[in-house]
Amino acid sequence: SQQGEEDPQALSIQEGENATMNCSYKTSINNLQWYRQNSGRGLVHLILIRSNEREKHSGRLRVTLDTSKKSSSLLITASRAADTASYFCATDDYFGNEKLTFGTGTRLTIIP
Amino acid sequence: NAGVTQTPKFQVLKTGQSMTLQCAQDMNHEYMSWYRQDPGMGLRLIHYSVGAGITDQGEVPNGYNVSRSTTEDFPLRLLSAAPSQTSVYFCASRRGRGIYGYTFGSGTRLTVV
Numbered sequence: 001s002q003q004g005e006e007d008p009q010a011l012s013i014q015e016g017e018n019a020t021m022n023c024s025y026k027t028s029i030n031n032l033q034w035y036r037q038n039s040g041r042g043l044v045h046l047i048l049i050r051s052n053e054r055e056k057h058s059g060r061l062r063v064t065l066d067t068s069k070k071s072s073s074l075l076i077t078a079s080r081a082a083d084t085a086s087y088f089c090a091t092d093d094y095f096g097n098e099k100l101t102f103g104t105g106t107r108l109t110i111i112p
Numbered sequence: 113n114a115g116v117t118q119t120p121k122f123q124v125l126k127t128g129q130s131m132t133l134q135c136a137q138d139m140n141h142e143y144m145s146w147y148r149q150d151p152g153m154g155l156r157l158i159h160y161s162v163g164a165g166i167t168d169q170g171e172v173p174n175g176y177n178v179s180r181s182t183t184e185d186f187p188l189r190l191l192s193a194a195p196s197q198t199s200v201y202f203c204a205s206r207r208g209r210g211i212y213g214y215t216f217g218s219g220t221r222l223t224v225v
Contacts, residue, residue, distance in 0.1 A: 033213050042116075042202055043155075045213030088154060092209065098143055098162050099170060100214065102155040 006089060006106040014111050019076040021106040023089030024069075030092040032065055034074050037086045037105070046074075046087075076108075084110045114138050118203050118217035125193040125224045133188040133220050135203030143206045144186040145170070145214070146178065148199040155202065161186055193224045 007022045023032070031050045035043040049056045049065045049072070056063045062075040076083055086105045093099040119134045137144065145160040147170075157170030161180040175197060177189040186205075190197060200221050204214040 030209070031211075035213070035216075042216035042218045043204075043214070045215065048211060048213050050211075090155075098145070098160050098168075098209065099157055100145065101157070101171075102147075104152065104154040 006087070006103045008106060009104070010107040010109070012109040012111060013079060015079055015081055017079055019079050019083070019108055019110075021074045021087050021108070023072045023074070023103055025072075025089070025091050025103075026070065028094040029067075030094055032063075032072050032092075033090045033100070034061075034063060034072075035088045035090060035102075037088065039085070043088065079108075079110045081110050081112050084108060116203055116205055116215050116217035118201075118220050120220060121218065123220060123222050125190070125222065127193060127195060127224060129193050131190050131193070133190070133201055133203075133222075135186045135188065135217060136184050137186075137203075137205040137215070138184065139205065139207070139215065140183060141205035141207050141215070142183070143208060143214075144180065145204050146176070146186070146188045147202045147204065148172065148197075149202060149219075150199050158188065158201075190222075195224045198222060198224045 033048045034046045037043045047058045049063050060077045065072045086107050088105045090100050090102045116137045146158040147155040149155050156172045159178040161167045167178050200219050202219050203217045206212045206214045
């Protein structure tokens, strides 16, 4: 079963605008990660946020985590055509098992 | 560094055939995993390993075997291919838990007819 669910499933915005994607999960976690997947390629790790962190930044990426609501958001600022991809959240098993569970993804399209 | 290398990139099997998907990493990562990706379902964990000689089942292990005789290699064996195993398979590795994300291979697209 999927631990994470991304929202929206698909998002189209104009180049230069900000894109926000959300992830909800069901059980307690150690950390949450975001990955990007370009069409037909493998996933690329973007950022990891620990369960005791509330916000983290990396370049144009900003991730927030609200463990009380079991949700996270990924904000991409000043979007570029190269940001067109699918974005997935993934969570670690709280009990220490190496079972990274992925959501179903958000398909982001940047319109030039 | 090559990162995570998967072979083959494409494969067509007949129902009932067996095969091994190869995965190798050159980063000395402890943890390795196999995922399958199907349309609309995200990635699902098949098997994983936390070190040489140690493997465990993920969410969808049936029909697959793994072994981890070395740190570098983590092959995935399909015992008797079925059309339901048509998917894109990804191998991934990471240094350890906590602050590390996974490095993914480029995938193997498998079709079972």
